[in-house]
Amino acid sequence: MFQTILDMIYPPRCPICGKIIIPKKNKICDPCRAKLQYITEPRCKKCSKPIEQEEKEFCSDCERRDFHFTKGYAVWIYDEAMKRSIAGFKYYNKREYADFYIEELLRIYGDKIRKFSPDAIVPIPLHRSKYRARGYNQADVLACGLGKGLHYPVLSNLLVRNKKTLPQKQLSDRERLRNLQEAFAYNKTVAVRFHKELDRILLVDDIFTTGSTIEACTNVLISNGVKDIRFITLCIGRGY
Numbered sequence: 464m465f466q467t468i469l470d471m472i473y474p475p476r477c478p479i480c481g482k483i484i485i486p487k488k489n490k491i492c493d494p495c496r497a498k499l500q501y502i503t504e505p506r507c508k509k510c511s512k513p514i515e516q517e518e519k520e521f522c523s524d525c526e527r528r529d530f531h532f533t534k535g536y537a538v539w540i541y542d543e544a545m546k547r548s549i550a551g552f553k554y555y556n557k558r559e560y561a562d563f564y565i566e567e568l569l570r571i572y573g574d575k576i577r578k579f580s581p582d583a584i585v586p587i588p589l590h591r592s593k594y595r596a597r598g599y600n601q602a603d604v605l606a607c608g609l610g611k612g613l614h615y616p617v618l619s620n621l622l623v624r625n626k627k628t629l630p631q632k633q634l635s636d637r638e639r640l641r642n643l644q645e646a647f648a649y650n651k652t653v654a655v656r657f658h659k660e661l662d663r664i665l666l667v668d669d670i671f672t673t674g675s676t677i678e679a680c681t682n683v684l685i686s687n688g689v690k691d692i693r694f695i696t697l698c699i700g701r702g703y
């Protein structure tokens with residue numbers, strides 16, 4: 464009843480074009496769904512970025528760099544449409560877009576995550592000041608949706624972002640990683656309260672671009688005894 468009234472006042476809007484969705488039970492309008500670029504084969508066996516040649520196993524980034532996560536998954540290419548959608552989700556309080564994102568994450572990767580069977584799902588943290596300004600961590604919204612849908616615990620504060628990172632654009636991969644590495648810390652109190660070994664963790668973020676953020680968090684987890692770290696994101700860049 465309450466939801467019905469809410470839907471009348473704020474009818475659900477398409478996460479891509481922002482128009483009111485018809486029929487109402489859908490989470491995206493049909494023309495927008497058709498426009499989205501879902502990631503298909505051939506893709507990198509490690510990070511899942513689409514690659515050009517089927518014969519190749521890995522994308523150029525994974526060939527060049529020694530990433531320590533085991534594997535990663537992403538739903539869409541980070542194109543203009545998704546860029547706009549995620550910007551709305553992150554910066555303009557369009558938290559309701561998560562309903563569609565989570566539905567797709569579960570539909571496409573639910574089985575793979577179940578097979579991995581993580582001990583916990585962990586979002587990439589935001590710095591306190593950003594969290595205060597936004598009121599939510601978009602990665603945590605996704606992590607909680609996955610946890611709820613698949614019945615895995617979510618440890619929203621296992622990783623903490625201690626310092627604001629410098630602008631990353633002018634830095635080399637190595638500098639970028641060092642810069643980021645220092646930004647993340649492992650919250651031992653959360654781990655102890657969990658009362659269970661944390662061997663396998665699924666990291667969650669909205670986008671995977673250079674991979675440096677995921678790699679920095681992976682390294683922090685590894686140095687605290689986690690053995691198998693995978694990630695899932697909404698979007699990923701192209702691997703060529």
Ligand SMILES: [Zn+2]
Binds near residue numbers: 479480481482492
């Ligand atoms: Zn639309």
Ligand SMILES: [Zn+2]
Binds near residue numbers: 508509521
């Ligand atoms: Zn790759």
